[in-house]
Amino acid sequence: MRPSRNAFGPETPMVGAYAADMTDSGVDISLLIPYSNENRWSDVLATMITADPSPLVELGLLTREACATGIRVVREVSANREGGGLDRIDLKVVAADDGAPLLAIECKVLSGLGPRQLLRYTDTHGAPAKIVLTLPHVHLDKDLPKGWEQMTWPTIIGPFTRSTNAWARMTARAWTEHLAAVQQLSGSTRWNSLVVPSRNGLHDLQVKTDYLLQQPGHDFYLGDSSASAKPLICLTTALPSWPGSFLHVEVEDAKGRSMRPQVSEQGEITGGKGLRALISIRQDLTADDPRQPFDWEPLVRAWPVLEASSMAWSGSKPKPGDKRPPSEMEELHRLWASSTLPRHAGQGYRIDGQFVEYGVRTKALPMSATLDEITVFLRELSALADEVVAALEPGA
Numbered sequence: 001m002r003p004s005r006n007a008f009g010p011e012t013p014m015v016g017a018y019a020a021d022m023t024d025s026g027v028d029i030s031l032l033i034p035y036s037n038e039n040r041w042s043d044v045l046a047t048m049i050t051a052d053p054s055p056l057v058e059l060g061l062l063t064r065e066a067c068a069t070g071i072r073v074v075r076e077v078s079a080n081r082e083g084g085g086l087d088r089i090d091l092k093v094v095a096a097d098d099g100a101p102l103l104a105i106e107c108k109v110l111s112g113l114g115p116r117q118l119l120r121y122t123d124t125h126g127a128p129a130k131i132v133l134t135l136p137h138v139h140l141d142k143d144l145p146k147g148w149e150q151m152t153w154p155t156i157i158g159p160f161t162r163s164t165n166a167w168a169r170m171t172a173r174a175w176t177e178h179l180a181a182v183q184q185l186s187g188s189t190r191w192n193s194l195v196v197p198s199r200n201g202l203h204d205l206q207v208k209t210d211y212l213l214q215q216p217g218h219d220f221y222l223g224d225s226s227a228s229a230k231p232l233i234c235l236t237t238a239l240p241s242w243p244g245s246f247l248h249v250e251v252e253d254a255k256g257r258s259m260r261p262q263v264s265e266q267g268e269i270t271g272g273k274g275l276r277a278l279i280s281i282r283q284d285l286t287a288d289d290p291r292q293p294f295d296w297e298p299l300v301r302a303w304p305v306l307e308a309s310s311m312a313w314s315g316s317k318p319k320p321g322d323k324r325p326p327s328e329m330e331e332l333h334r335l336w337a338s339s340t341l342p343r344h345a346g347q348g349y350r351i352d353g354q355f356v357e358y359g360v361r362t363k364a365l366p367m368s369a370t371l372d373e374i375t376v377f378l379r380e381l382s383a384l385a386d387e388v389v390a391a392l393e394p395g396a
Contacts, residue, residue, distance in 0.1 A: 029174040035109055035196060041153075042090045042107045044171065045133075046073045048160050049093065051168040055159030059151075061103050061129050062093065070096030092127065101127035108134045109153075118145050131156075135179075135207070154179055185211045187372030191365070192269045204269070205253065206231055208371065215375045218382035223250060235382060236282070237389050242298050247389050248282040248357055249381055251275050254364035273364040275374060276314070277381055279306060279388075280348050280359025290352035293328040299359060300340055302388045306360060307342075309384050314361040318346040332358075 033040045049056065050073045056062040062071070077092045093103040104127040106118065118132065131151045132144065144150060157179070160172030185195060185208065196204045209231040213222060223234030233251040254273035281298045306313075335341040342360075350356035365377060 027170065027174040029171070029178045033175065033178065038090075038107055038109045041109055042075060042105075044175070045105075045107065045156070046075050046091050048163075048168045048171060049073050049091075052160070052163045052165040053093070055163060056093075056103070056156075058159045059156065061131065066095065066102055071102065072096045072099075102129070103127055104130045106132045108132060118148050185371065187370060187375070189371050190268070190367075191274055191369050191371070191374065192367040194269055209233060211371055212374060212378065215371075215378070217375070218378040219385075220249075220251070220378055220382065233378070235385055237385060239281075239298060239389065239392050241392060241394050242283075242295070244284040245295070245298055246282045247279075247302070247385055247392070248359075249277055249279050249385055251277045251378065251381070269367070274367045274369050275377070276364040277362045277377075278347060278357075278359055279362070279381070279385070280357040282355050282357035284355050285350070285353055287353050291325050292356075293325050293331070294350075294356050294358055296331055296335060296341075296358075298392060299345065300335065301392055303341055303345065303360075305388050305391045306384070309387070310380070311384065312363040313342075313344060314347075314363050315344050316347075316361070317343050318348070318358075323350050323352065 033044055049071075053062055053067045053071050057064050057067060072094050074092050074094060075090065077089050089104055090107040091105040092101060093105075094101050118130075130148045132148060133151055133153055133156060136152045136154060154176065157172050157175050160168050161176060163169040163172065189195060189208070189211075191208065194204055196207055209222065212233065213220060218235075220233045220235045223232035231252075235247075235249040237247045239245045239247060252275065254276040281294075281302065283292075283294060285292055332341070332346045335345075336343050345360050346358050347361045348356070348358035365374065369377075
């Protein structure tokens with residue numbers, strides 16, 4: 001994650017930029033601003049700014065003159081988008097007298113940015129200063145448009161711990177303690193250790209996934225899961241010899257973590273399985289032919305490279321599934337019978353009108369695997385993907 005900078009001030013570090021008064025607040029604020037509710041975080045921040053905007057002067061986000069003249073904080077501000085529709089930003093600070101925009105804030109806790117989200121906000125919610133707030137260990141998977149800067153929640157809350165307003169000061173101190181409850185991730189953190197104090201197990205998955213994506217040496221990105229809210233770690237490379245086809249790797253929890261996992265007294269998640277990968281050939285489908293059968297040839301050519309690797313493959317035979325055309329399964333059975341493909345090949349799924357992908361799965365890593373060990377797994381997968389793509393190049 002790149003450093004957080006104010007567009008109009010000096011560079012500030014991502015964590016601990018402002019030394020908060022860490023006197024215990026004596027207040028557990030977790031029920032007021034749970035990690036599962038970004039709206040609550042935005043509401044409380046808006047109320048703190050209304051109570052005392054001067055900490056934003058310390059951060060260089062507002063001027064003393066603007067605060068002296070008077071400001072107003074508004075939430076969920078809607079503006080008409082060119083071509084139709086509405087753009088709604090989380091929080092906006094405007095001048096009290098004429099409503100001139102002074103500061104735009106998009107608040108993120110455990111979610112990412114939508115496609116072109118900040119670009120649209122630039123057009124519809126102009127302001128001299130524009131920031132997107134994130135947790136310290138959460139990276140943004142999209143480049144920030146010109147004029148936008150990333151800032152962490154501890155950075156913006158820190159100055160409020162010294163506010164002259166008693167409520168804002170006490171709330172900020174309790175909030176700082178709430179943020180500190182998220183354990184700092186490191187390579188030795190285990191996949192089954194609960195690092196986010198939330199009853200929703202997906203939040204824990206999200207912060208660990210973000211950590212893994214920040215590690216160097218692999219080409220994975222944050223993907224979208226159409227079947228669940230679970231984060232997917234993906235890698236996709238086009239195959240020039242097969243237009244509309246891609247080598248696709250996706251890594252996720254093997255069994256699927258419970259939304260409300262059982263946690264031991266040692267703070268470890270019990271049950272479930274660790275991460276596993278599906279290495280597949282993904283082929284685009286068209287609306288004109290949504291049931292187009294899968295072309296098995298790229299997978300057949302990729303298998304010798306996969307088989308020769310050090311990966312441990314799952315021996316589970318794929319289930320036919322209702323969406324597979326009969327001819328597709330007939331061809332797969334023929335490839336099995338001739339030993340052209342192993343009987344565990346053919347794992348995957350199709351979404352009619354969008355894509356179909358089949359391949360092979362790895363065995364699941366242990367639940368107790370460390371983030372360092374998982375990073376090595378991602379690097380090995382990334383290197384293997386490069387080998388497969390090279391083997392499928394024209395003339396290879």
